[in-house]
Amino acid sequence: MxxxxxxxxxxxxxxxxxxxxxxxxxxxxxxxxxxxxxxxxxxxxxxxxxxxxxxxxxxxxxxxxxxxxxxxxxxxxxxxxxxxxxGGTRAFKDKEHCYFRCPSCHQQVRVPKGKGHIEIRCPKCGTKFIKNT
Structure with a gap:
């Protein structure tokens, strides 16, 4: 063997x-x-x-x-x-980060996982949007 x-x-x-x-x-x-x-x-x-x-x-x-x-x-x-x-606009998660799409330009934004509401600024267009993580 x-x-x-x-x-x-x-x-x-x-x-x-x-x-x-x-x-x-x-x-x-x-x-x-x-x-x-x-x-x-x-x-x-x-x-x-x-x-x-x-x-x-x-x-x-x-x-x-x-x-x-x-x-x-x-x-x-x-x-x-x-x-x-x-779904393109829904957030999908991994163990350490959340991924979101900007509602204006559809740029994918990665943020560290947290709790509660967060305010995200898109690096491409500068749009602010609020999400739950």
Whole structure:
């Protein structure tokens, strides 16, 4: 078992590995395979296999800069889609900051998390607006 682990470790040395895009591609391929089997579509099943091969090529790639750029584009698209469904003017939060959009220019403003009402001045247009954090 240790020999197999060493061989796999040597094989993966210098490779890009799995990232968010690769993980998404694998899960999408699994979903496509299940859907293709249910509707008995060989086209969907074949597309799922192509997606798995493409994900494996990305994982085994040694071109880190290109794979990183692809992943960044995917994350940007994902954030746009998630932001669209969350609502553009609503505030969304992480553990340390609150993010708001200026009602005038729609510039995103990040403020430290606090309690109660806060007055925010947009750095782009200077508009003041009050929000709860």
């Amino acid at each position: 240790d020999k197999l682990k060493e061989k796999l470790s040597r094989l993966m040395y210098g490779r890009y590995g799995i990232d968010q895009l690769g993980n998404f591609m694998m899960w999408a391929a699994v979903a496509m395979m299940i859907f293709g089997a249910v509707v008995r579509s060989s086209l969907i099943y074949t597309l799922a296999l192509v997606l798995i091969v493409w994900a494996d090529v990305r994982i085994m790639s040694k071109n880190h800069s290109k794979r990183y750029a692809e992943n960044q584009k995917f994350l940007e698209l994902k954030n746009r889609v998630v932001g669209f469904f969350r």
